[in-house]
Amino acid sequence: MAPRWLARLLALAAALPAAAAPPARLSVEGTEFVLYRLDGRVLRSAELIGAELDLGGGRQLRIDAVRPDPSDPSGTVLLHRFSQRERGGAWAPACEADREGRQEGFPVPGRWVDGRYQPGRDHFALSCTAGAQAKCVRWGYRPWAPAPDGTPMAPMYEACVHMVRADYCGDGTATTRDGTAIDIYDGHGVQQPANEAGFRFEAGWAPHGAVCVNHARVPQNLKLEDLAQRCPRLKDALGRRCDEASARAAGALLFNRSK
Numbered sequence: 001m002a003p004r005w006l007a008r009l010l011a012l013a014a015a016l017p018a019a020a021a022p023p024a025r026l027s028v029e030g031t032e033f034v035l036y037r038l039d040g041r042v043l044r045s046a047e048l049i050g051a052e053l054d055l056g057g058g059r060q061l062r063i064d065a066v067r068p069d070p071s072d073p074s075g076t077v078l079l080h081r082f083s084q085r086e087r088g089g090a091w092a093p094a095c096e097a098d099r100e101g102r103q104e105g106f107p108v109p110g111r112w113v114d115g116r117y118q119p120g121r122d123h124f125a126l127s128c129t130a131g132a133q134a135k136c137v138r139w140g141y142r143p144w145a146p147a148p149d150g151t152p153m154a155p156m157y158e159a160c161v162h163m164v165r166a167d168y169c170g171d172g173t174a175t176t177r178d179g180t181a182i183d184i185y186d187g188h189g190v191q192q193p194a195n196e197a198g199f200r201f202e203a204g205w206a207p208h209g210a211v212c213v214n215h216a217r218v219p220q221n222l223k224l225e226d227l228a229q230r231c232p233r234l235k236d237a238l239g240r241r242c243d244e245a246s247a248r249a250a251g252a253l254l255f256n257r258s259k
Contacts, residue, residue: 026053028124030144031078031106031137033063045078052085060085061094061126069138077138079104079129095128099179102129108137109144110154115172116207117158119143136160140190141254148189156186158207159254166217169231170209175222182217183257187248199257204247210234211250212242217258 025036035043035051045066053061062083069077081104082094095103105128110119127133136157137143143157161167163184165174182202185193202217203210213234216222228235237250244255 027121028107028109029121030076030142031080031108033107045080062091071138076142078106080106082126096130098128098130100129104129105131105134106137108133115170117143117154117161119154132161132164135164139184147186151188153188153190155207156188156190156253159205159252160184162207162209163203163205163254163256166222168203168210168213168216168222168227168234170207171231173230175216175218177218177221180217180258184254185256186254188253193255193257196257198259200259201242201244202256202258203242204244204250204252205254205256206251207253211252212237212247214239214242215258 024038027034027036033045033048035048037043045063048063049066051063053063055061062085063080064083065081067079068075069079079102083091084094086092093103095105097103105126107124107126109121109124110117111123111125112118125133127137129135129138139160141153141157141160143154145153147153147156162170163182164176166176167174183194183196183199185191201214203213205211209231213224213227216224216227224238228238237246247255
């Protein structure tokens with residue numbers, strides 16, 4: 001199994017420049033690598049199996065397999081199996097297993113700078129399926145595409161990543177716990193509320209983090225009074241002051257419920 005530091009590095013979006021594989025140009029379209037060769041040929045992920053990417057700092061990544069995401073009916077999300085070269089020269093899985101046992105991931109176009117997502121194809125980040133970025137893409141929040149109602153989804157993707165991590169302040173501080181279930185929905189036709197019993201409104205989310213918080217997802221990790229001190233902009237938008245209507249009025253793009 002790959003060491004945790006690399007899985008975290010991938011999930012935290014270590015951005016790679018488009019010129020990572022000279023003399024050709026490496027780019028990303030959706031979740032697919034695209035290599036533009038000087039001879040005019042264009043190679044995509046399925047044709048790059050076996051290719052090695054130099055991430056810099058002595059880190060090397062290899063594409064071992066590519067397949068359509070079975071949970072994506074459109075077939076546009078591609079799952080990649082990556083290996084990393086270890087110090088002794090051997091290759092080992094680069095992603096830790098997610099809850100379904102997958103050790104896969106994919107590139108996401110754009111990059112994160114100072115806690116904010118910047119869309120674009122000139123940079124990309126790698127995320128494993130256990131990570132927040134990959135989860136949001138697989139749930140339908142694809143920053144390169146419009147929502148069913150035509151709304152650009154890059155801001156929704158950014159909001160989703162904060163939501164998955166329970167990063168209320170939007171400063172990169174995750175307060176969730178692995179395996180904690182949440183019910184996600186929006187007003188743009190991507191996700192509908194499941195309305196499961198035992199779940200109640202938690203928070204509304206915007207690209208900069210939560211706009212209000214009704215209750216902390218994992219109280220053992222964070223209490224509302226601590227959140228008010230940690231994130232002063234939320235101090236008047238906590239507890240009963242926060243419901244779906246007030247979150248929507250405050251500019252929330254996504255909403256979630258939790259137990």
